[in-house]
Every structure is written in structure tokens, then in C-alpha cells.
Amino acid sequence: MRLSCISIFGYTYAMNIENLLKKKHIKVTTARVTLLKLLEAASKPVCYEEIKGNIAMDKATFYRNMITFEEAGILNAFESNSKMRYFELERTPHAHFVCTVCHGVECIESIDIQLPGYEIGTIVIHGRCRSCVEARA
């Protein structure tokens, strides 16, 4: 069941999803491999609604595995103002922008927030994205 080389969480080369899961002591199942391949292929965070057409599992399985991955530090999650939860593979900390017009989600690497004494987890910025601002200019 060798699948593809991924580069997440320090397992940078010659490491496949199966080994990643084994290293984390998480049972290797087809649902989990499917989900990790999908998250690997995505360039931005995804929510259940967006991908349910591409996966054959029940939504309970999807969400339970998202929780498992989150607890294992394999992925990060946040929720948009539309009450939907977005997931992406763990990588260097960064903010996310959620457009209130087109509902698109983008990763924002360019900002760096410091809050002495606090421990920052996720940062979500809502507003109008570049293309929606231009469209209405």
C-alpha cells in the first residue's frame, strides 16, 4: 500500500503516509490514507463540504479522523464565520484569510503577530479578498 512521498512534519523524504501513521501509532486504514493523500494534494485548507464528493466514507469517519490527526499533530484546524471547520496539514505557523464575499480561504504567510505572554494557536482574518475587492473597485 505504498502511496506517495509526502513532506510534512519533518518526515521529508522517502516517507510515505503508511509510515507516518505507524510512527504516530495510528492504525493504517484506507479512509486515513485517502484523507492524508487528499490533504497533501490540497494547496489550501479544506472543509468536509468541499471534499465529500471525492471521498467514499461517512462524515462521522471524516470528522473522527480529523480529530485523530489533530491530536497527533498531523494537521491544523480552524473555523470560518460560516461555522464550517477547515483542515490542513501541519506546517510552519501562518494565518488564514476567509473572504466574506466569495468564501474563499487563503493561507497568509506574510504576517507575523506577537503577543507577549500569550500562546498563539490559529489566526483567522475575515474580510474581502484581493479579487473581490478588485471586482467591486
Next chain:
Amino acid sequence: MRLSCISIFGYTYAMNIENLLKKKHIKVTTARVTLLKLLEAASKPVCYEEIKGNIAMDKATFYRNMITFEEAGILNAFESNSKMRYFELERTPHAHFVCTVCHGVECIESIDIQLPGYEIGTIVIHGRCRSCVEARA
């Protein structure tokens, strides 16, 4: 029905809630006056759950008026990761911190985010607040 002087949205002195609503062409009702007094007294954003014990109106009335106020630019709203919506009177733009441990909400004035081309609305930072970080230090 003169109530109290508030200082929001440019109506800085000798302006009461009744006049604010009239200026915005919003009908003056007891529910709306109650809500604005309550929001004025609060030092941080509030959600329905927190204040339902202090107000005599139905939750539908609460939420419908929050939408009315939002559309009139009288207040700002955002939602925390616990899927609850928080409201506060409109004032100079600032971020909000939501603690993942104690679920407390704080206004953060000290950060200034720029994203050229984007139009920023609300910023929500999740993580562990100062006291929760200290408690586990």
C-alpha cells in the same frame, strides 16, 4: 425614555440611544434600547448565552436585532471556534483573542495587520491567554 450618554460611532456627547437609533432610521423599541445599554456597559464582546439571563426577550429578537445593528454599522460581530457569535459596539478596529482553555474573549489593541489589496474585517486569534499560560507554566 432618555437613558444614558454613549460615545459610539462618532456620536460622542449629549447623544442617547434613542437618538442614535433615530439617526440610523431604526425604530426605537424597548428590546433595542435594552440591548444597546447592555452592549455599552460590557467591556468586551458578549454572546447570547452570556446575557440571556439578563434580558427578557426571545432569542430570535436578540439575533434579529444583532443583525439590524450590524447592518447599520452600530456593532461588530465575530465567532469563536466554539461556534458562538460574539457582538460588541463598533469602535476603532482591533483584533480579538479567544482562549482555547478558559474560553475567555479579549480585545487586542496592540496589533496592526496590513494586507495590501485585501480589505480586513475581523481578526480572531485563538490560543492560550496570559492567565491560562501562567497557570500551566
Next chain:
DNA sequence: GTCTTAAATGCGACTGAGTTGCATAAGTAT
């Protein structure tokens, strides 16, 4: 003040993303 009209309210039913209980299926270890 009374009348008229449009908008606000209360109530209960509804929505929908996410969760949970449980019987069954699929991994894993020996």
C-alpha cells in the same frame, strides 16, 4: 388622543454542521 400602517416581537418549528451510540468490519499481534 385616535386611526392606520408598517415593522418588531414571541413562539414554536426548523436547519445543518458536527457528534455520538452501537452493531459490524477491518487492522494488528501472536
Next chain:
DNA sequence: ATACTTATGCAACTCAGTCGCATTTAAGAC
């Protein structure tokens, strides 16, 4: 292969927020 443990599918459930509709209330005209 067998035994044991964990994951999955399904259906039922949760619960913050929304909606439809009958009734009440505000605001403006007279």
C-alpha cells in the same frame, strides 16, 4: 488462522442560530 482492539457506517442526536406566522407595538397622519 485466531483473538483482540480499534475503525467504520448508519441513524439518531445536538444545539446555536434562523424562519414562518400570528400578534403586538411604534410612528406618523389626522
